[in-house]
């Protein structure tokens with residue numbers, strides 16, 4: 001039996017790759033950096049399946065070069081690099097990996113809050129640099145118990161962060177495009193966006209990147225926050241205006257920033273944000289645990305193989321859209 005032809009635009013964990021190789025001939029980009037567009041387009045000429053990565057844009061132009069494509073799969077819950085409308089127009093299902101990364105990402109978001117609030121990395125620098133002497137000024141943080149956490153973007157990860165915050169004695173408010181009917185169950189109270197900005201002691205951003213959320217946090221929003229506010233972004237870099245964040249942190253308009261996502265990624269070593277003392281940046285590691293990345297890789301393969309066989313994807317973003325299109 002002939003094998004399916006599949007392009008993998010980046011790395012994939014070995015067990016997941018082996019599952020694909022049983023049924024597919026694979027062309028895979030294994031070097032560092034993004035696959036050059038010309039090469040990708042060439043590989044896609046006869047590809048039936050594509051495993052995409054955040055570093056490639058799946059748009060009309062790419063799909064023009066992939067006339068045989070039956071399915072696109074990506075190991076992430078976010079899909080701001082994918083033009084879902086363009087995939088739907090071609091009736092190509094797109095699969096992502098929701099659910100399996102909820103706890104890991106919530107843990108990371110809450111870790112950034114804890115590390116910032118308790119100045120963990122400054123404490124470590126203090127020890128390592130030899131600055132710790134008896135009587136020296138150790139870095140002071142803030143208590144979390146009794147503080148108000150504002151979560152912007154209340155999906156499954158937001159609810160898991162709210163649960164963690166409740167266990168630490170925090171009061172939780174949230175803003176979401178749609179209000180969740182089960183507010184009390186997640187232990188969080190809905191607030192208007194501006195009220196959340198004004199009332200929260202700490203803000204964790206988890207909203208997906210879209211036309212509406214690009215630049216959601218700019219000068220106006222930082223001005224509304226408390227001067228003691230902690231601002232944490234675990235969503236996507238472009239949700240925040242980095243210049244406005246730099247100024248807000250530099251001038252003391254807000255107290256502290258922690259980012260797991262930047263724009264661009266990786267953040268250049270000479271980026272102004274890296275010169276600030278009151279920021280902590282991690283390299284987009286929200287879902288980066290062995291267990292979670294393994295589960296994400298397997299779900300990515302499940303989606304890919306289902307699509308190649310013409311079956312429903314276990315986690316498909318545009319099933320309904322494709323059905324509606326087919327109905328006419």
Ligand code: DGY
Pocket residue numbers: 075076077078079101286287
């Ligand atoms: C996601 O799943 O969208 C995370 O950001 C990992 O890339």
